[in-house]
Amino acid sequence: MRQWIYVKDHCEKLFNVLRFGRSGEIYNLAPDYESEHSNLEIVKSILSELNASENLISYVEDRKGHDLRYS
Numbered sequence: 001m002r003q004w005i006y007v008k009d010h011c012e013k014l015f016n017v018l019r020f021g022r023s024g025e026i027y028n029l030a031p032d033y034e035s036e037h038s039n040l041e042i043v044k045s046i047l048s049e050l051n052a053s054e055n056l057i058s059y060v061e062d063r064k065g066h067d068l069r070y071s
């Protein structure tokens with residue numbers, strides 16, 4: 001699972017850190033809306049927008065030590 005953020009939203013958050021942030025602090029930037037989707041959901045959404053078949057998806061074995069979810 002991953003969180004996805006629009007470029008414009010990300011840039012706005014970076015700008016706010018530059019304006020209001022303090023030196024030495026750590027800032028984790030995330031969207032203000034529900035944005036957690038699997039890579040497969042994203043691929044299926046793209047294929048749907050392109051009116052393309054899900055048969056184009058080729059599944060591969062996960063690499064060893066692959067995190068199933070980043071938090």
